[in-house]
Amino acid sequence: MALGISELVDDLSNGMVALGPPSSTEELQLHFAREVHDEVAQPLINLILQIRALRAAHQGEEPFGGELAVLEDSVRQVLRRTRGMIVDLRDRADMRLRFAEALVRELPTPAGRNLRVQASSRxxxxxxxxxxxxxxxxxxxxxxxxxxxxxxxAIEVMLDLGLADDAIVVVLDDGIGLQDSTRGFGMIGMEERAVILGGTFTAQTRGTGGTRVEVRIPVAHLA
Known part of the structure; x- marks a missing residue:
């Protein structure tokens, strides 16, 4: 049963990468959202129901019952992430236009801290x-x-075009910079997303303090 969950997750990940850059039309995004729901989310829901039935049938039997509870929780976490992706695919069509404004709406900013988004005219x-x-x-x-x-x-996000027709996204902050204990936090995922778009990702501590994250994407891949 655990192997089935792993295969579902692998299929989802492989499917996202294999799609490459699709058309920018909203119809394709909605189609993909429906496919994810039908082919991934719904089977996960069915799997949760099956696990519940097994738990009820083996109630009080340890450690089997406890292992099933852990398994159900793991499936729920995958389902939660899958549903989040479906919502993103359905509701982010407006981000194609005025991307800088969309970032301002979407980026978290705790009270007492400052975040600024700047987009070059290019x-x-x-x-x-x-x-x-x-x-x-x-x-x-x-x-x-x-x-x-x-x-x-304070954080500054900058959107610009480079001399080599690269779209550049830079995130600068005034914090303590990259530490050995924090280098793994989402770095691989960010780099993978940049690679999916045909670009590059770098993250480094700034000489003046804080961190600089930079993504470069060929502008042709944004069209």
Whole structure:
């Protein structure tokens, strides 16, 4: 049973990567959201119901009952993440336009701290939904890391185009910089999202203090 869960998660991950950059049309995003719901979320829900039935049938039998409870909790966590992705795919179509404004709405800013988003006039007026979704996730993770682990008080997010026709997203904070204990927090996921978009990801401690996260994506991949 555990193997089945692992295979479902692997299929979801492989499916996301294999899709590559789809069309920027909202219809494709909604189609993918429906596919994820039908092919992944619904089987997970059915699996939870089966585990519940097994728990009821073996109530009081330890350690079997306890192992089933742990298994059900694990499946619920996967389902929660899957549903979150479905919501993102359905509701992020507006992010293709005015991406900087969307970032301001979506990025968490605790009370007493400052976050500023700046977009160069050269930043594309519209980017495709696949790019918007992945860039949002990268910036969100970088911002959360800065607040939670970097002890930052202020963050600046900059969107620009480089000389080599690269779209550049930079996240700067005034925190304590990267520490050995914090280098793993979401870094692999951020890099994977950049690679999916055909770009690069770097994160390093700034000489003046704080952290600099930079993503470079060929501008053609945003169209």
């Amino acid at each position: 930043w594309p007026a519209e980017i495709n939904g696949w790019a918007a979704f992945n860039l949002l996730r990268i910036v969100q993770q970088a911002v959360v890391n800065a607040w939670r682990h970097g002890q930052a008080r």
